[in-house]
Amino acid sequence: LELWQAALSTLNPNPTDSCPLYLNYATVAALPSRVSRHNSPSAAHFVTRLVRTCLPPGTHRCVVMVCERSDAFASACALARAFPLFTHRSGASRRPEKKTVTVEFFLVGQDNGPVEVSTLQCLASATEGIRLAARIVDTPCNEMNTDTFLEEIKKVGKDLGIAPTIIRDEELKTRGFGGIYGVGKAALHPPALAVLSHTPDGATQTIAWVGKGIVYDTGGLSIKGKTTMPGMKRDCGGAAAVLGAFRAAVKQGFKDNLHAVFCLAENAVGPNATRPDDIHLLYSGKTVEINNTDAEGRLVLADGVSYACKDLAADIILDVATLTGAQGIATGKYHAAVLTNSAEWEAACVKAGRKCGDLVHPLVYCPELHFSEFTSAVADMKNSVADRDNSPSSCAGLFIASHIGFDWPGVWVHLDIAAPVHAGERATGFGVALLLALFGRASEDPLLNLVSPLGCEADAQEGDVERDSKRRRLV
Numbered sequence: 001l002e003l004w005q006a007a008l009s010t011l012n013p014n015p016t017d018s019c020p021l022y023l024n025y026a027t028v029a030a031l032p033s034r035v036s037r038h039n040s041p042s043a044a045h046f047v048t049r050l051v052r053t054c055l056p057p058g059t060h061r062c063v064v065m066v067c068e069r070s071d072a073f074a075s076a077c078a079l080a081r082a083f084p085l086f087t088h089r090s091g092a093s094r095r096p097e098k099k100t101v102t103v104e105f106f107l108v109g110q111d112n113g114p115v116e117v118s119t120l121q122c123l124a125s126a127t128e129g130i131r132l133a134a135r136i137v138d139t140p141c142n143e144m145n146t147d148t149f150l151e152e153i154k155k156v157g158k159d160l161g162i163a164p165t166i167i168r169d170e171e172l173k174t175r176g177f178g179g180i181y182g183v184g185k186a187a188l189h190p191p192a193l194a195v196l197s198h199t200p201d202g203a204t205q206t207i208a209w210v211g212k213g214i215v216y217d218t219g220g221l222s223i224k225g226k227t228t229m230p231g232m233k234r235d236c237g238g239a240a241a242v243l244g245a246f247r248a249a250v251k252q253g254f255k256d257n258l259h260a261v262f263c264l265a266e267n268a269v270g271p272n273a274t275r276p277d278d279i280h281l282l283y284s285g286k287t288v289e290i291n292n293t294d295a296e297g298r299l300v301l302a303d304g305v306s307y308a309c310k311d312l313a314a315d316i317i318l319d320v321a322t323l324t325g326a327q328g329i330a331t332g333k334y335h336a337a338v339l340t341n342s343a344e345w346e347a348a349c350v351k352a353g354r355k356c357g358d359l360v361h362p363l364v365y366c367p368e369l370h371f372s373e374f375t376s377a378v379a380d381m382k383n384s385v386a387d388r389d390n391s392p393s394s395c396a397g398l399f400i401a402s403h404i405g406f407d408w409p410g411v412w413v414h415l416d417i418a419a420p421v422h423a424g425e426r427a428t429g430f431g432v433a434l435l436l437a438l439f440g441r442a443s444e445d446p447l448l449n450l451v452s453p454l455g456c457e458a459d460a461q462e463g464d465v466e467r468d469s470k471r472r473r474l475v
Helices: 002-010 044-054 067-081 091-096 116-140 146-160 170-174 180-184 234-253 297-310 326-330 344-354 367-374 392-402 432-438 446-451
Strands: 017-021 026-030 060-070 100-108 167-168 192-198 206-219 257-267 279-283 287-289 316-322 337-338 360-362 410-416
Touching: 002 026, 017 044, 026 044, 026 367, 044 067, 044 167, 044 316, 060 067, 060 297, 067 100, 067 344, 067 367, 067 432, 067 446, 116 146, 116 234, 116 432, 116 446, 146 192, 146 206, 146 234, 167 170, 170 180, 170 192, 170 297, 180 192, 180 257, 180 279, 180 297, 192 234, 192 297, 206 297, 234 257, 234 316, 234 432, 257 297, 297 316, 297 392, 316 432, 326 337, 326 392, 337 344, 337 392, 344 432, 367 392, 392 410, 432 446
Parallel strands: 060 100, 206 257, 206 316, 316 410, 337 360
Antiparallel strands: 017 026, 167 192, 192 257, 279 287, 337 410
8 A cells, every 4th residue: 555655656647657566566656637628538549659658568457547437438448559460570460379458447536436338338338339430440451341341341241240242343434434443443353332220129220330342552553652641541530430420320329220331442552543634423413523533532431421312211321431631731630530511420520539538629511612623624523622632631521421412301411530540550539438428418328428429518628628536546
């Protein structure tokens, strides 16, 4: 006890601090005592960093997370990001026994009773979804091609008792999916549109999550350079997030109709590749003049949201994509960008991000000023902007929205996760926790109800969020 008290007394988080114990067999670490209004009160990013840097080596390790009940979901998701699944290091396959990490939660504050089994199950489902998404994003395209991604979708479907709908290759062309087909037709592994549908009895609305699944993006004939192409295995991060979140949401009892739509393609270079100046007819019925083959994500998503609107009759359509490099400039490495036709859902995304640790910040939504960037003399629109200095991340999202129509009466939400989908050279599984939190009110799970911003009172915390130093959160 004396040693423990002495270790605590040395901690002076700025923003974090740690103290090794027992010759580095254990470490006690402190999270920030206060965070700004655009950060998560859980300080989730710091949780991941501390565990990565402070966790002692060994085969069987333990993490004890001290936090309030309201931060348990975000903290668990942050811990999951510290333990990625994918590795091809030769030593890993020769290891005699697998490494295990045991995580315990010690709740403090007002609602500090024991953690229920149902809560633990929810945390397990969410963290499994995050690690699934991160594994897919970390896997290179020589393994994670469109065929392999479809197998991942089928595995999740089998686990949930759902048979996927799959439209592939020439059938895409025949049925009018000119966006997905045009992007992926030059690749060895053909493009596909895949859908997993959860349709429970008593559903009152239909929700579609549409994920960009570009398994590799060379840029096409508008080819990327040698410094910007590495890392483009991550361009399927939106579809990976949708898959991980769908699996967790259905397992935890989703009460409404939920469709996961995956727009899968490899943007490759070859004799059959789309050329700049080509014109494609998309599933919406609108024609697009290609002026940049490296603006391909919006083309596949345009088909995806059109399908969600026309064929699935969705009331709410949310697309997730690693869409623009400009997102990292607009909202940074940690905050995804949200663009939506609904002020209520814009605020909900920001609040959900703070509750789950997948941070979000709004983009300008103003189609009447920005959509003219896509004006074409020979088609309904071009696929890339005329002026790259005029809010390009907003414009890219508006291109997607135009294929369901700016006057569409439903809710459309676009999440650009290009930067937060990875931290350094590792995937984060970003988006899984956000989708679960944002739609938590549609779940039977009480923990997801707790972290959902919809249907609850507005967050009263404004400005800097102060934490009592006597209840400093430890890991």
